[in-house]
Amino acid sequence: MVMGLRRPSAARRVSLPGPDPGETSAGAARIGNWALALWLLLLTVAVVLLDALTGNDLPLIPLMVVLPALASVFCTVRQTTAVAVWVMLIVVGSRIASTGEFWDVAFILGFTAIASALGVVACAARIRHATEVARLRSAAVALQRQILRPLPIVTRQVCAHGLYAPIEEDRFVGGDIYEVVQSPHGTRVIIGDVQGKGLPAIGAGFAALGAFREAAVRERELCAVADAVEDAVVRHNAFSAETGETERFVTALVLGFDGEEGVQVVNCGHLPPRLLHDGQASAVTLHETSVPLGMAELSGEARVAERIAFPEGAALMVYTDGVTEARDANGAFYPFDERLGTWSDREPPLILDALLADLEDFSGGVRRDDVAVLVLSRPREGGSPSPHPGPAVAESPTK
Known part of the structure; x- marks a missing residue:
């Protein structure tokens, strides 16, 4: 459904080197x-x-x-x-x-x-x-560097490690999107999943990312950031309709780290995050869930930001459904929470390595959707990332 693994030891950079x-x-x-x-x-x-x-x-x-x-x-x-x-x-x-x-x-x-x-x-x-x-x-590669930034990304409030794996073997970018922006109002983060696959999905994702990057710095309220992205997706859909392409929506989580206790979240029809704390992983309950970006006109309710817990020493994992909807040869879904609980006491890069390797093993190397995962933690002293390099883009495994 989005913009699509590399072996665990190599699944680490959004910007891959140019051709050899x-x-x-x-x-x-x-x-x-x-x-x-x-x-x-x-x-x-x-x-x-x-x-x-x-x-x-x-x-x-x-x-x-x-x-x-x-x-x-x-x-x-x-x-x-x-x-x-x-x-x-x-x-x-x-x-x-x-x-x-x-x-x-x-x-x-x-x-x-x-x-x-x-x-x-x-x-x-x-x-x-x-x-x-x-x-x-x-x-x-040049296009990818314009769309998705290399990870890890460190701001004053957040250190973001991540994993990104487009489903297409010959593509570096799919329909899953993410971004981390330092703004005067704190750090704003988005992770999203564009409906559909291929170049049209990339176009919708690029429109959403461009709007987010501007609004994250300009808008004081997190809901206003989400609304700006909504407007961009609607404009993109209007243009797509004129050219005969399918209109698309984007499920997304928009998060705000403003230095206060907890994290603000605007849920636009996306999967809830997981909180990693004290060696345990737990699903975060979001009480305010709105429609996906691009579909606000179908709902008469305004988007609402809610604040969730983010204890000292904890990390938040946000992800797309390429993780939770991965299947094995028998069609069984990936037991995400069960597996995540066994790695929750590790450093973020090691969690991502373990998740990537386990997904590869569970699915037999056959993926049906793109995979994007961010692990968001507080930066270490001096604003430097964890001593382990952070993952980001994963190459397609050998089939």
């Missing part, structure tokens, strides 16, 4: 020149010996035409061309030494030349495609 030089050069040279030459020589010797043993009844040397095709998958264009030339030399040499009919020899030589040329062309096409993908990944 090897990837930019299109996945080239996975096999070194000397290793390729050695394998090619050994394979040629083996085929020639087997061909000599079988005689003319079962010629094996022409089967070497598959080598350029195999090389096109793993090698550079130059390497693939070298393999093609080598195969042509071997086949031509073997056919010259043979006593077969002219047209049989001509057919084999022609077929070898065509197969070798196709291997080189396929390799060039693969590298061209890989280069384009690398450029798109670089653009996606």
Whole structure:
């Protein structure tokens, strides 16, 4: 439903590095020149010996035409061309030494030349495609850095560690959103889940984030911040309707840490947070729940902020339904509260690592929704984050 894990040890940064030089050069040279030459020589010797043993009844040397095709998958264009030339030399040499009919020899030589040329062309096409993908990944990284900030984020009132895992393997951003903003009125935090998936969901999420970033600094009241985001989602939906796209809503929690006792929360149809304190995890009861952002016109009631407990030494976990609605192979839902209770005495980054690994194991690596989680705690002395690096973006696991 939102904007979609990486292995636990690596599930840690919203801004991923740009494409690797090897990837930019299109996945080239996975096999070194000397290793390729050695394998090619050994394979040629083996085929020639087997061909000599079988005689003319079962010629094996022409089967070497598959080598350029195999090389096109793993090698550079130059390497693939070298393999093609080598195969042509071997086949031509073997056919010259043979006593077969002219047209049989001509057919084999022609077929070898065509197969070798196709291997080189396929390799060039693969590298061209890989280069384009690398450029798109670089653009996606730049886009992601504009949409979602790297974690952890430390303000005067809050240290936010987090986990972000888009469902799409080839995307860095999905429909789940989050932001932490330091304002004159304290720290404002939002976590949200945009209805639907894909680029339209990203557009709605971007509209909500942009409005939140401005309103969090401008508005004194937390409800006014939520209302500003509501207006932005409504405007985005109006534009979407004009262009023929589906209108979307956003479930969200908007939190305000103003230095006073407790935390202000405006619940816009989102899942309630979990309080981690004294080695225990408990669901926070929210008495005031309004409709999701973008749907206020369906309700005649104004949004209300309520204050929840936030004891010294405690942490608040906010998350999207990609966590609670994860399922195993039998369709059973993830036992979120039960598992969270076993990690609640750990540091926030370690909780997130454990949660990510457990979700991966529980679902068998098959995710049906994006995952976003923030663990909000008071910053340590000096405003520095926990000594453990904080997670944020998780790459899709190998399936």
